[in-house]
Every structure is written in C-alpha cells, then in structure tokens.
Amino acid sequence: MSYDNLAGRTAVVTGAASGIGEAVAVLLAARGARVALLARRAERLTALAGKIRADGGQALAVVADVTDERSVADAADRVHAEFGTVDLVVNSAGVMLPHPVDARRADEWQRMLDTNVTGVLRMIGVFTGDLVGAAADGRTADIVNISSIAAHVSFPNYAVYGATKAAVTYLSEALRTEFGPRDVRVTNIEPGIVESELRTHISDAELARQVEGIVEAVGALSAEELADLVAYAASRPRRVNLRQIIALPTRQA
Template sequence: MSYENLSGRTAVVTGAASGIGEALALRLAADGARVALLARRADRLQALVEKIRADGGEALAVAADVTDDASVAAARDLVHETFGAVDLVVNNAGVMLPNPVADGRLDEWQRMLDTNVTGVLRVIRAFGADLVAAAGAGRTADLVNVSSIGAHIPFPNYAVYGATKAAVTYLSQSLRTEFGPQDVRVTNIEPGLTETELKDHVDSTELSGQLDGMLEAIGALSPAEVADVVAYAASRPRHVNLRQIVVLPTRQA
C-alpha cells in the first residue's frame, strides 16, 4: 500500500547502502518522496539510485560518513543544492560490535558511540533547521531515529551497543520537548531481530554463532517490514506523532 501524502516530501536516509536503510530508500521513493541516500559505499548507493529512477522515483546518492563532521556538512550542502530543504530525516546508520566489556575493546566502543550516538547528532545538526522551517511553513516534518529493542532488553556481551541505542531512545524522547512545540514530529523506532548486515560486523565466532542461533529459533523481520513501519508513521496527519514504536518478530519475547 502506498500513502499519497509522501508525495512532495524530501527525505534523507542515512545508512542507505544496505539493510533497513536500503529498504527505506526504496519504500519512501515508491510512496512519492524524493530521497537523498547517505552512506559510505558510493557504488552501492549509485546502484540503488539507478533502481529507484528506473521505477520512476527521484533519488540522489551522497557518499558520506556520519562519524566525520566535514563529511556530514558536505552531504547537507549537496542535498540542499540538488533537492533544496528536507522535511523527513531518518537516522538509520549504525554499527553493532558485541564483545564482553572485560575485553576492553576501546576501538569498538568509540566506533559505536561515534556512529550510533554522535553520528545521529551530526545529522540532526545538519538538517534540524530544515525540519523546523518546513513545520513553520505548515508542512509535515519528521525526524525518525532507528534505535533497537536492545535499548531496553539487556543481552550478554551487547552492553555498549545497547547503551548507545538507549541513548538514541532517550535523545528522541527529550527532543520531542524541543521539536514538538515547533510542530516537528520525532519518532523512535526500535526493531528486534532483523535480517541486516549488522550480524556481519560481529568478529567473535562464538557470538556470531549465538546470533545465528537466535535468528534460526525466533525468525527475523525483513528490512522492508521495518521500512513499512517508518513509512506508515511518516504518512500520518501532521498533528499525529507515533512517538515510540517497538517492532519485533512475533516469537521474540
């Protein structure tokens, strides 16, 4: 099902080269939005843009790294030059690097914090004024942050990842007190087990096996199913904010 009121919207999706981000790009474009795709892998982005255009949509590939201030600023400038201001921002870029805290993997901790937390803030800094201006002009404006059920449910060896996602969930909650009075909606999406490339980041054979076992026993959401939830939230009347959505496979407690 498509929702007509995404026509005329201009969206930014981070982490758009694969998984949920790729599915979001396809879905939002199919529902009528112009979509700027941000990720590090330029070749994957370009292939996705070509697919969207072949299906009659509008898309722009923007090679960008959310951990780099200058890269995000350059991405903002390119989006503005090509599409103008945006009114839908989806913070989807993220990394999941599980290991016991006792291993002291400072490199992994820093990467997760810089991508999952500070990266979200960089994107909000880049495009937040666009959202406020769109809402001020009477249009619908959405900030959507993709968190995780791991923000609430502890998993052994995922403490730092879960902490970064808890930060995103809290940030979303708090931002509603700043953006809500300006008519900008903030939606926090918390998926459970989802079939994405995140599992490929796991460098421990034991932990990778555990994750595969969970996926086999419980089943996983597809990226398109998570994208459907985002598209639904963004397509509601502008005074309706679906503020917090947890989406899980039915067998995941």
C-alpha cells in the same frame, strides 16, 4: 493503508547502502518522496539510486560518513543544492560490535558511539533549520531514529551497543520536548531481530553462532517490514506523532 502524504516530500536516509536504510529509501521513493541516500559505499549508493530512478523514483546518491562533521556538512550542502529543503530525516546508520566489556575494545566502543549516537546528533543538527522551517510553513516534518530493543533488554556481550541504543531512545524522547512545540515530529523505532548487515559486523565466531541460533529459533523481521513502519509513521496526518514503536518478530520474547 495510505501513504499519500509522502508524495512530494524530501527525505534524507542514512545507512542507505544496505539493510533497513536501503529498504526505507526504496519505499519512500516508491511513495513519491525525493530521497537523498547517505552512506560511505559509493558503488552501492550509485547502484541503488539507479534502481530507484529506473523504477520512476527520484534519488540522489551522497557519499558521507556520519562520524565526520565535515562530511555531514558537505552532504547537507549537496542535498540542498539538488533537492532543496529537507522535511524527513531517517537515521538508520548503525554498527553493532559485540564483545564483553572486559575485552576492553575501546576502538569498537568509540566507533559505536560515533556512529550510533553522535552520527544521529550530527544529522539532526545539520537539518534542524530545514525541519523547523518546513513545519513553520505548514508542511509535515519528521525525524525518525532507528534504535533497538537492546535499549531496554540486556544481552550479554552487547552492553556498549545497548548503551548507544538506549541513548538514541532517550534522545528521541527528549527531542520531542524541543521539536514538538515547533510542529516537528520525532519517532523512535526499536526493532528486535532484523535481517540486516549488523549481524555481519560480529567478528567473534561464537557470538555469531549464538545470533544465528536465535534467528533460527524465533525468526527475523525483514528490512522491508521495518521500512513499512517508517513510511507509516511519516505518512500520518501532521498532528499525529507516533513517538515510539517497538517491532519484534512474533516469536521473540
């Protein structure tokens, strides 16, 4: 499997401090892309950037909060100053905070909406000029959004999380009508159960036990396996857009 046309590209990956985002950043850098690592945890970003550089890759640690407009704008300025024009944006930042709706955890609803939906919009908005410009110059340009199988499959206590991921899936589809005619690809990836920090976001002990039981029964994809899908989609010939990928552990129904 060839990833040759990732070499020389400039990528921004959100949620890069852990999980899928971290794995994506490591793989893209290993395949020759310059990678800007965006997340809130400075220490983890710095360590990851150091690891990538030690392995011969190019990485820039940028502390940013996708829920804050000013933070995203400042991050874009830093990326432009260090790396120039971006041609690959991977929206991997996300939070999963399950509770029954009648628990009325409005603070958690807002956090999921701000991160999972509005954060994606902020990142796309701030780099739209880069992506459209890169495509106009004949280069490959990609937006890759990490959604979830929860966009389609309902799970008790995950209504708001699922709704945010359904929004990302619809957004990805609609964005193709806006960006596709300008040669910018949009890929939506919907993982099932994945080994990631999302599971640690679950504060309810019973819900946490339920998730662990499901993982024991059907297994979980690794973050590296999801990263491989991101790299594969972004490395196809520029006329090929893998618009929708659903990736589940084999035993997950």
